[in-house]
Amino acid sequence: MGDGAPDRPNVVVVLSDQQRWDTLGAYGNPMDVTPNLDRMAEAGTLVENAFTPQPVCGPARACFQTGQYATTNGVVRNGRGPIDAGGTLASTFCEHGYRTGYIGKWHLGDTRTEPIPEENRGGYEHWRAADALEFTSQPYEGFVYDENGERIDFDGYRVDALHDFATDYIRDAAASDEPFFCFLSQLEPHHQNELGRYVAPEGYDYRFREPWVPPDLRERRGDWYDELPDYYGTCARLDETVGRLRTELEDLGIADETIVLYTSDHGSHFRTRNGEYKRSPHDSSIRVPAVLSGPGFDDGGRIDEPINLVDLTVTLLDAAGIDPPESMQGKSIVPLVEDGDATWKDEIFFQTAEVQVGRGIRTNRWKYYVTAAEDDPDLEGAGGYVEECLYDLDSDPHEQINLVGSGRSTYAGTYDDVVADLRERLRQRMAAAGESDPEIEPAENWR
Template identity: 50%
Template structure:
């Protein structure tokens, strides 16, 4: 095992609500993400990457702990990590300096108490950054819980803080002359998430105009309805993503300037996607790729030249992957799998599908293979108070080879009965492997033709009750 001095630095850049197809590597034609695309080209690109749960807190808990929400207890928003060990604990135990910048969403108060910071030693964050800031007024809290206002556009401000962390942790000790300890930094942006209280996507000045009316994902065109906000918000959404990529480039340049680029692993991914109210009454919390599929690339030692991986992977695989790449033993309690073996040879132990837990909008379970999407729900369960069920109903089945935008639900169509049965068994195995009790899954009612999508219309009442947060009172610096 490498000594701490020989281990690579590690930086995770984590966005909020970013679809996989907003990157050039993911097929976007607008040239939005040249920095990410270069990471994907020169490093390792995980072309079919999926969240562990398409809502903020459970997705973030999974990517910190390497465990599903039913294991960590963080299965919906409003829950915390409790005493779960995170990547920060494991890297600190191996001699790393650890730091967190940006949105957390895993605590029960603002500012985040020191015992709810997941073991990160250096802190410049906010539990609900969307409520303590807006596009040009970023307020986070420091190690002492004091508010700090960071200048500039919000993603720029957080990248600036990340660059300062890199600079501070790249200097050799003035007394010993030895190289600084390796560092693990988690930089968590709020963009391209909407600004909750006004339901807008505030891009930097002038950026929304660049992209308005230029491109629309096919699933959003097909799923267009009175409830969809895609045409209204796509320009701002894409403008935010363009600015994120520029910040990523500045961070990479900073690493280059302090001589740390070749010794630093950078991972870039997101907590979940965004379907712009075409699948349910808000932006995520559904089984569809628009909600669960995310960009994911790594560069640096062990990942440069890794190429494109088309096997389905999950963001829950990031913690074991980074620990493995740093030569640190992966804890047995982690339920994700390191992708490092996939870069060199096939790994018979690596799952053949991504497993997703869906909460809040419904109590659901999904598996996503290279070709198929299979989803079940527990219709009698309260998804806000129950995190699992012993009985589910087959709800959705998509043949992605012939229906890539998930417009024809073939659950219950007799021609797909054998496929559904195989996927049903695979899903049960994945649920058991995640620590759940093996459930009964009832087959979908028989029907002769695929179901077409029927977008739900927001009635203006249930989202604030179920999903809303009260804006915290923030001390002004």
């Protein structure tokens, strides 16, 4: 951390659900959806290329809380919780004298609409949360549970209600002599399940009635045409609460002592790549926003290297002066913020399950992805995989042309040469994540 940074800064995480990176103006969205986050990115640190390790709600959250890949922490699909409370983000902060609080959607307790036992809360002390919040609430009403398992009802727009729970906790924690860690897990902009659509605050869909359409969605079937106005509207309301949060920190006199991270669990491809919104290898599923501010991250600029959510887990501890548990598999980006020339890996690794069992790596140029060869593979992995896709992100940033098995030539050889290199790198990343060394069957040449 730089000179003048507090020894034990407070840490606040705001995690949205199913939010694409390009909803932020900082990433190029032209509709002024997120002016507060854009200002936060300008004054703080923007991670240009941030990705989820697993593009579905429960596994992504488990990865973030544990700093481990899904096949290590065991939450390879929804309904596979709970996580081990030892060595988590919250338990590690607790061990170092931090107060910890969790607000919002948990999705790791496997209790659905019932209270989550204390031992299944990942080490958090203060608690205002529900396991499957989408089933204990509607966009304008619902309930969560407190640390005693008592139901707390709320009304008003859900984003605002959860934000208010978080600010209540922050005010209380700020009055003590201990540093605090607050994790606010919003449900928006995730679609409301039983409605099968996104629900913006009243009038906010009208603000975006002629939406900018991300290039990867154009000319693809899906529900983006009808859903983008509400989707942007929910993101706009999330952004407003970020502005209110930062104002609250300033009013409490602790803004200079508090790290704030805003990110999401995964993105949304609006049913363009499969029959639902995520669980695919495309950037629309795996790429997420990531903006940091506060001590150590103000004036951090843009980080271009590929960053995974498990890296951000370790980063928060490192920025607070805490050595991460050896069980965590990420790498702190603090050296990148402090020194733009710091060494960094060239790819991120991700896993998929449920719709298909797959493994992939993404560099700044290439996306390489394989799927399980068996008809009914074990959900935690497979003994063999088949190459599914290769995208050249330099010439095809919106992943429209699958080059795997093409046999075509590049300026430096053939795509088969590229695939051979990526195949070996993927196997190494799978082994590093604790998976067995698989057989990967090359795609058939389709020339």
